[in-house]
Amino acid sequence: MSEKPVISASGLSLVFATHDGPVHALSNINLDIHEGEFVSLIGPSGCGKTTLLRVIADLEQPTAGTITVNGMTPHQARERRAYGYVFQQAALFPWRTIAANVGLPLEVMGLDKAEAQRRVKENIALVNLAGFEKKHPWQLSGGMQQRASIARALAVEPAMLLMDEPFGALDEIVRDHLNEQLLKLWAKTKKTVVFVTHSIPEAVFLSTRIVVMSPRPGRIHEIIDCNLGADRPLEIRETLEFQRIAQQVRDGLRAGHSYDD
């Protein structure tokens, strides 16, 4: 593991100018994320989790502070396709089949046909969607669509995955299943993952570190280490260690929230 962080933010702030005054979406964020880490951002609605992820992805410009991604500006990193981004909704294009959707970024990158086909096939299999290549998005369930969108992000073969509540709209059982698959994938590929979630168990189950954020202004309240070891079956959620970390996150969220009461 290299010493230099993959993502490094210091004094990062972002103020949205809106009709009813400025909104302090991010305030003085200091955060280093290293290669191979699985970092979850958790916090109440409106605390700036999505905004932070979008700043990393160069979809939003900070108003103060500095941020580097792979030692470059986020803009340069984006131009080099340093990351794959998974949105809260699958955002598949309805006029493309599942295979064509997964291949979309590869078309943009101008990859040669054979290699693109190989990657599409491989990643569709990885998310257990083999056999659905020729279907259109609306013919798939919500969970399958979200898996397709993950395959699409993976097809770029990025070293880094940015995921914004990818399983937020799914039911508990599908969610558990996808969590397990994501964890396996992460253990296998050693990708750096930044993962936004509302769910404490999800964050504890997946992460190596949990960033607890609080709103108005959006800031980091606490960073909790959470290393439950590489091999985590779903049952680990019943263990005391798991419960202890979950309680710590819950306390952090509560403390961050009571601030503005």
Place this chain on the structure above:
Amino acid sequence: MRIAPNWQALTALVLIAAALAGLPFTAAPGAVLALLILWLLALAALAALIAPATSGLVATFGVLSHAAVFLLLASLAGAEGTARPSFYAALAAAWLLGWRLVTVLSGDGRRGSTGPGWGLGLVIPALFGLWILILWEAVVRGAGIPFVLLPPPSAIGHKIMASLPILAADFHQTVLKAVLFGFVVGSLAGFLTALLADRYRFLARGLLPIGNMVSALPIIGIAPIMVIWFGFDWPSKAAVVIVMTFFPMLVNTLEGLRASGAMERDLMRTYAASHWQSLFMLRLPAAMPFIFNGLKINSTLAMIGAIVAEFFGTPIVGMGFRISTEVGRMNLDMVWAEIALAAVVGSLFYGVLALIERITTHWHPSYRR
């Protein structure tokens, strides 16, 4: 087999009885024919009362009632303008049976049944069209409405068959030259301008107000000017069509290009896609329904524009030219023949565009299967 009373068939029976009591149909002799017609209608009405309505029964009462109504129309020969209430009672009975036929064919008001299949999807509108022609023919000839006011469809049909070469020449001049050329050039120019205006926003800001102004221009003002600029032949008509179709296409395409979602556009940004890549891979496909909307509007505008423009100076051929001169000569059947031609061409034009739309935007929620 049992009796299934339905109000169409029952009312038809009452009307048949009334027609029988009120015979004759017209001032001309023809009692035998009249009795035959009423007998056919009565049989059809009885068949329409039987349940379950097997396809054989439906075909029987459909054929019987339509045979009756054609005999009814034939009985008008030489007796135009003398139809008596009895005639209209028989006509109404046949019409009710036609209504019953369409009701049964489209599932008898049952809900949840799978919609009409491909064949029925054509049969039902065809029956509707047929009945408009039948009622038109019967009322115009039965009441003896003057020819200049409204000729019967049969006369228009005869005129069409007798003037096929003229109609073909007019079609060639107006549709194949002015309409098609103007439609393609106007729509394409509007489309390409929209792509540019989308890239360079100042263009859109400058063009849209002008577009609103141009759409408000009266065609009768543009047409003579185009004749002065481009001469009497079809190019001046095509120019009118271009002016009329350019802005609807521009406006619709611009609107369509804004239709893709913010998330999808962000997705393309994360791939570092260029402007043209996200245009061709995301925004144009998402704009397809809007673009086809523009094309369908333009198909109608192009027909209207080309025909009306021919009122303002033209060589001695063309659908608009024919309409304007034949009206002057009181040859209303020729005018109606041209109107029928315009209606058929316009519908086909629109239909072909709708079909292409259905194929290319099969993914759109309104077409999904």
